[in-house]
Amino acid sequence: MPFLFRNLTLQPGEDEGRLAVLTARCFGLDPTALLQFRILRKGVDARKKPRVLMVYTVSFCLADEAGFWKRHQGTPNLEQLSVEPPQIFTKRASTDPIVIVGMGPAGLFCALRLAAYGIPVTILERGKPVEERVQDVARFWRDGQLDTESNVQFGEGGAGTFSDGKLTCRLRDPNTGWVLDQLIRFGAPPEIRYQAKPHVGTDRLRSVVAALRAGLLESGADLRFSTCLTDLVSTNGQLKAVRSNQQDELPCRHLVLAIGHSARDTYAMLSRKNLVMEPKPFAIGLRVEHPQGLIDRIQYGKPHPALPKADYALTYNNNLTKRSCYSFCMCPGGLVVASSSEPEMVVANGMSNLGRDSGLANSALVVNVRPEDFDGSDPLAGVRFQQQWERTAFTAGGGSYRAPAQNLLAFTGQGRGGYQSSYRPGTTEADLATVLPEYVTTTLREGIASFDRKMKGFVTREATLTGVETRTSAPLRIVRNDELQSPSLQGLYPCGEGAGYAGGIMSAALDGVRVADTIAEQLTD
Numbered sequence: 324m325p326f327l328f329r330n331l332t333l334q335p336g337e338d339e340g341r342l343a344v345l346t347a348r349c350f351g352l353d354p355t356a357l358l359q360f361r362i363l364r365k366g367v368d369a370r371k372k373p374r375v376l377m378v379y380t381v382s383f384c385l386a387d388e389a390g391f392w393k394r395h396q397g398t399p400n401l402e403q404l405s406v407e408p409p410q411i412f413t414k415r416a417s418t419d420p421i422v423i424v425g426m427g428p429a430g431l432f433c434a435l436r437l438a439a440y441g442i443p444v445t446i447l448e449r450g451k452p453v454e455e456r457v458q459d460v461a462r463f464w465r466d467g468q469l470d471t472e473s474n475v476q477f478g479e480g481g482a483g484t485f486s487d488g489k490l491t492c493r494l495r496d497p498n499t500g501w502v503l504d505q506l507i508r509f510g511a512p513p514e515i516r517y518q519a520k521p522h523v524g525t526d527r528l529r530s531v532v533a534a535l536r537a538g539l540l541e542s543g544a545d546l547r548f549s550t551c552l553t554d555l556v557s558t559n560g561q562l563k564a565v566r567s568n569q570q571d572e573l574p575c576r577h578l579v580l581a582i583g584h585s586a587r588d589t590y591a592m593l594s595r596k597n598l599v600m601e602p603k604p605f606a607i608g609l610r611v612e613h614p615q616g617l618i619d620r621i622q623y624g625k626p627h628p629a630l631p632k633a634d635y636a637l638t639y640n641n642n643l644t645k646r647s648c649y650s651f652c653m654c655p656g657g658l659v660v661a662s663s664s665e666p667e668m669v670v671a672n673g674m675s676n677l678g679r680d681s682g683l684a685n686s687a688l689v690v691n692v693r694p695e696d697f698d699g700s701d702p703l704a705g706v707r708f709q710q711q712w713e714r715t716a717f718t719a720g721g722g723s724y725r726a727p728a729q730n731l732l733a734f735t736g737q738g739r740g741g742y743q744s745s746y747r748p749g750t751t752e753a754d755l756a757t758v759l760p761e762y763v764t765t766t767l768r769e770g771i772a773s774f775d776r777k778m779k780g781f782v783t784r785e786a787t788l789t790g791v792e793t794r795t796s797a798p799l800r801i802v803r804n805d806e807l808q809s810p811s812l813q814g815l816y817p818c819g820e821g822a823g824y825a826g827g828i829m830s831a832a833l834d835g836v837r838v839a840d841t842i843a844e845q846l847t848d
Contacts, residue, residue: 324388327363329400331379336629342381350395357383366519367631373624380517410501414441415846419576422447422565424552424589427481428828429819430581431532433835434539435505440843443543447567449551449586450478453532460485464747467723469663472549475672476585476664476794479548480532483828485662487654487675488523490515492829502832509534512677520634524677552582552589555596555812562814576814579838581831582821584797585664587706589821599802599811600702603823606651606795607712608689608767609755609788610659610671611731612744617785618655618684621778632656632679635686637777639770646690646762648770651795653686655679658745659789661724668713669726671746671789683745687792688774690766705798712759716791719753727753731786735768740784750789758790797823807841816842 331345342362347354364380382404385391392403421437423430426448434444449472450456456478459470471477475485490506492499506523507513510531515521523531539546547567554566555578565575582589593600615633619626622633632655639648652672656679662672673685698704719727728750732738744750756764775782800823802810809815818824818838825831 324406325359325382325384325404326388326391327380327382327402327404329380331381332368332376333379335375335377335627337377339379342379343383346381346383350391356385358386359384362517364517364519365514369623372622375623375627375630412439412441415843417442417577417846420445420574421577421579421842422573422575423579423581424565425481425581425583425586425819425821426450426479426546427581427583427819427821428483428831429825429835429838430579431480431535431539431835432502432505432832433579433581433818433839434544435535436836436839437843438539438542438544440839442843442846443545445545445547445573446539447550447552447565448479448546448548450474451548452536453479453484453529456480456484457529463663463724464661467725467748469666469724471664471666472551474664475660475662476583479536480528481583481831482585482662482794483831484528484532485525485660485672485674486528486828487652487657487673488525488528488677489652489827490521490523490829492827492833494830494833496833498833498836499829502829502836505535506531509538522677524679525674526676553592555592555815557812560811560813562812577816577842578814579816579818579835579842580801580822581818581835584794584821586821587665587710590703590706590799593801594703597811598809598815600799601802602694602697602699602702602705602798603800604691604693605705605798606649606689606691607709607759607763607791607793608648608687609759609790610673610685610746610792611688612659612683612685612787612789613781613783614785615656615682615684617780617783621780632684634684635778637770637774639766639773641766641769644762644766646766648688648690648766648773650774651687651689651792653684655684656681657683657685659685661726661746661748662794663713663724665710665713667717668710669716669720669724669791670713670794671726671792672794681745685745687795688767688770688788689792689795690763690770692760692763696760702799709793709798712791713793716758719751719758719790721751723748725749725751726789727751727755727758728787728789729753729755730784731771731782731788732784734788735771735782737782738784742787744787744789746789755788755790796826797821799823807838
């Protein structure tokens with residue numbers, strides 16, 4: 324069995340080939356004795372800046388495993404790994420059509436997993452293939468011409484296609500490795516297997532999504548673009564068919580509802596069909612943008628060109644109001660992007676390429692909102708709450724999807740200054756306190772002051788705020804039971820971020836895998 328060894332360190336830029344030498348030296352071995360040596364994890368330790376180190380976990384095998392373990396058992400940072408058997412997917416057959424709605428991470432990985440069982444699916448996606456979608460989004464950013472069915476939220480790959488492509492996930496799920504393997508199989512960088520904070524980048528993610536589509540087609544999947552779910556047909560509480568584009572009907576007894584968190588018309592249809600849904604907390608706020616070099620200096624002290632672009636994760640809690648302010652979806656070397664999906668509403672988000680080379684760092688700074696902040700008795704109230712502030716931001720921006728923006732010092736009442744935002748199709752200077760609820764503005768100002776104490780220099784004339792960020796997560800949850808089905812409609816499987824069960828690319832993909840495994844178990848061999 325292989326061995327795992329933690330906390331090996333190198334200077335930034337130092338040859339990673341030395342890791343085998345360092346490992347061998349720790350145990351009095353010749354480096355050639357280490358078999359199948361590989362990096363399992365790579366991170367940055369900046370706790371003692373400016374002395375920043377690269378920290379590694381490695382694995383290796385030896386010819387004399389028993390003797391080595393007898394001599395070194397109990398050595399700090401050393402452990403013996405058990406070898407997991409390869410996953411075996413028993414082929415299943417389904418006489419009932421299986422339909423997946425949505426080609427975001429949840430839908431795509433549900434389809435990939437079902438393909439591993441030999442089960443073909445039909446996937447309905449309201450948006451366009453990624454190549455066409457990229458053109459529609461570029462036109463929107465350039466000219467302010469919004470396509471409500473092909474945008475940052477809707478289309479092949481889901482909202483994550485226009486993001487940083489982060490693959491971090493707090494879930495300890497045994498299928499994480501399988502998901503990463505599939506991403507690498509379809510073109511993601513192999514380094515995502517061991518990076519402490521892996522990301523693909525929006526540019527690379529687009530080619531991965533296109534390759535994934537080709538793989539699904541080869542497996543027998545039926546992919547239908549520009550096809551929006553508009554109705555459900557059922558008998559005695561059992562799903563029988565789905566309707567798309569108001570007219571086309573498709574027989575269906577297993578429906579994986581992997582919609583995104585912006586499918587507001589679909590939420591409304593589900594409400595009319597009396598599906599059990601419940602409001603849930605989410606967060607709203609602004610995007611903050613700094614020069615990336617400033618963030619690097621704050622986090623590293625003296626940045627080294629071999630170090631990754633610095634990021635941050637900040638939180639502030641007001642124990643009296645029970646409000647929290649925190650950074651969300653931090654994009655080193657990224658851009659603030661227009662992410663609207665409905666007419667005359669402004670939504671800001673962040674994205675970055677694989678190289679993270681824009682020279683700017685941005686992050687959402689958001690405050691939690693609770694169902695009692697809107698009408699908590701109505702599952703759709705959170706949607707209306709989001710829409711209210713998105714319309715307010717549209718008006719404050721002056722129309723044409725320009726976003727309201729303000730210098731950070733001006734927002735916090737600490738001075739004046741110009742502003743410069745990467746947001747396109749453009750910004751208009753505005754008082755951002757007018758585009759958010761008062762309690763959000765107050766908590767944001769408190770949080771920003773706290774962040775400056777944690778990261779001295781965070782509050783600076785060089786920082787710009789852009790509004791509004793409202794699509795942090797789904798504002799409701801489509802309830803499911805222990806069989807992952809809707810309790811009000813047998814055969815419907817709410818799945819992923821839009822259903823309220825995930826919060827990012829990895830967690831959504833893992834939820835798609837979980838639903839696929841559940842469906843496969845229910846089918847005959």
